[in-house]
Amino acid sequence: MSRPFLGFGLGLRTDHYQHVIEHKPQVDWFEIISENYMVPGGKPLANLDKIRADYPMVMHGVSMSIGSTDPLNQKYLQKLKQLVDRVEPHWLSDHLCWTSVDHVNSHDLLPLPYEEKTIQHIVDRISQVQEFLGRQMLIENLSSYVTYNNSVMPEWEFVNEIAKRADCYILLDINNIFVSANNHHFAPRDYVDGIDSDRVMQFHLAGHSYNGEMIIDTHDHDVCDPVWDLYEYALQRFGAVSTMIERDDNIPAFPELRKELAIAEKIARNTLSKEQLQLSNHSLLQGVA
């Protein structure tokens, strides 16, 4: 399939603004957290514009609450659209989760019961969002700590079915697969095997922490070896997929994080052919649709 490939990116974090602006380090692209720039003006947007001038970007949101039973937040969507117009990202994503109910916001990515009626509810909402934004979006799999009694299918079937029916793409978080596999006792490779390859548009990689027998998705450590192994396995299955590292806490200096990204590049080079790793012509990618 002709999946666009942006190469290897990093999450843009305020700690690194200065380094990135001054040194223009080699990184294929940055992923921004959309909400950080949903402010009227000042430094956040000025820095964003400066860095955008030098790098391709994708947008990643945490507040769409696509699985909520509250009506879609129109104000939020309008601001998101404004930001899309400003950034002109290659694509934008949010999580397959809910964050608020009765307009109370948990500011967390909360899991959904995996059953048919949830699928229909979410498909309808993603369709509305895509129509409003005039472009397709990506939905990301979560790290989770609970399984609902009324979940009746594995998470990957739930993700596939939504992506297919809403005609959207999947942001596959390799670390989240590993975390959830541990917490819910399934084999991470079964998840990778189960995901529809032609819906996968981006990978996330991240570190995590142990809390007893549970793994918590903290994004405060380096990517661990089993996650690198799973990444390699995912590359074998899906081919070249735009890959980035998310680091949100205990953030190292930029060059250190860049070194970690080089590990991903090395694994990809050892797993895939040069032709497969050819970067897509960026100008073809304005909006996945």
Next chain:
Amino acid sequence: MSESEQLHDLQQNFMNYVLGEDSDMVDKIESTPALSAKGRLDIYAYAYKSRLKEAITTDYDKLHGYLGDEQFDTVMERYIEKYPSHITNLRYYSISMSKLLSEEAPFNQIPVLAELATIEASFADSFDAADHRFVTVNDLAELAPEAWATLQLDFQKSVQILAMEHNSFEIWKALSDEETPPEATKSEQAVMWIMWRRSDLVSRYRALAEPEYEALKLAKEGENFSAICEKLLDFFSEEETPMKAVGFLQSWIEEEMLSELRA
């Protein structure tokens, strides 16, 4: 029960657990030998609080320094209990901090706390306020002589006027420089301060003497230059008033507070 009602009830039940309210969510999820249903839900309840505390801590760094960890934590606990989040963006979660501190005992027995919170929230508002063009001295020079009387001024969105009854800005400054803050003292009369962001995107603040404050207040309310001069007659002679008014206007322009001259 309709399908989305079922999902709604499940989500409400979950949220109640997270908020520490009545919930039978533990019966709706699986326990495993690795961890009980309660243990699993507690991960979310813990994450909820710690995420909000992290947001408050980021927003009220100086208040935190002034109170110390333990008392600041008491403030955060109360804030989170009183204000469940109704906003989408965490940036705006803690905006009612000054209100909480001025309204509720025991916090309101130390009035400097609410003032410090006001200062920090105002810096945050100034930091990411909307961008506008800056009026320059050239714009003023190009003004036709007959336009002066009806001249109105638009201020940058970052401009905020703050009334302080205590030496809270000095306390803020000391905390900011990581020095021991001075003893809190109450002024005889509230001191007015202006805070705004210049074109270098750095926020400034300074105290306002009464005449400038009165002129600024009128200008911000949309009153024209004649009305401002009229008000300044309360402070200055008829001879010196026009010069004083022009002086204020010039300094507001030089300090990059204005976004438009409306003739």
